[in-house]
């Protein structure tokens with residue numbers, strides 16, 4: 001048996017093409033498209049490359065994109081004032097502050113300062129609370145879990161009644177995806193178990209999973225014998241396991257023993273090219289959603 005590959009790279013293309021059409025319709029209807037500001041503090045190389053990719057994607061979709069770079073000694077007060085300026089800007093529908101921030105700035109204070117209506121990262125406590133309530137209350141889902149759920153649905157995996165096991169309980173992946181898969185509604189209705197470092201017999205839980213979502217940050221943690229034959233495996237882990245001597249680029253690996261897992265799983269995401277490309281895609285989707293809401297509210 002060889003698993004079907006769930007390609008995040010391919011799904012990103014499909015979703016971005018759908019969003020591009022929406023932006024065209026929005027501009028026809030309202031004379032403007034979605035506005036996204038990306039605030040980058042300092043010059044952390046990884047953050048710079050993430051922000052560059054986000055800007056490039058936003059521009060390719062026809063967004064009004066504002067790049068606001070700030071020095072790493074900006075005070076917390078000034079950063080909060082900058083966010084407030086964008087909260088009030090009618091041309092901006094999404095505010096993204098690239099994390100991590102320098103140590104002298106309280107990240108929670110910054111996240112809390114972003115208007116929940118423009119919190120397209122889905123990190124604001126109000127939006128996380130609405131996610132937990134579920135149904136019509138949901139506004140912006142956090143991007144990586146939203147990407148995971150989208151991949152599960154688009155791959156044709158049945159979620160209703162499925163046993164879902166989530167490895168990891170972080171606030172940005174494990175916890176929210178556990179809640180989302182257990183909600184009432186399409187793409188969910190699953191029976192969810194969240195496992196973590198204190199779990200006894202991780203293998204026994206994983207073996208029960210019809211859908212196994214792994215976000216631990218431990219290369220090769222999940223062994224092929226832990227996978228139920230035919231299961232859908234979503235590998236969120238991105239681990240640097242070496243450097244390519246010719247290109248100097250990092251060699252990345254997931255949390256699942258991919259080669260061997262392919263022989264057991266029904267469907268599986270690769271690393272790279274799996275969940276990774278979906279995160280920015282979901283950020284774009286949230287921004288389009290926010291723009292419609294801001295432009296059409298009475």
Ligand code: NAD
Pocket residue numbers: 144167168169170171172173174195196197198202215216217218221236237238239275276277279
């Ligand atoms: P984290 O370090 O905040 O949390 C890891 C979680 O895994 C913890 O809750 C811990 O309890 C659990 N865990 C760790 N080792 C374990 C073990 N041996 N057994 C059982 N549970 C274990 O990590 P995170 O921020 O959720 O990220 C997890 C991985 O996903 C990382 O590799 C990260 O790079 C990757 N990630 C990828 C994307 C993306 O592709 N877009 C986004 C976010 C995170």
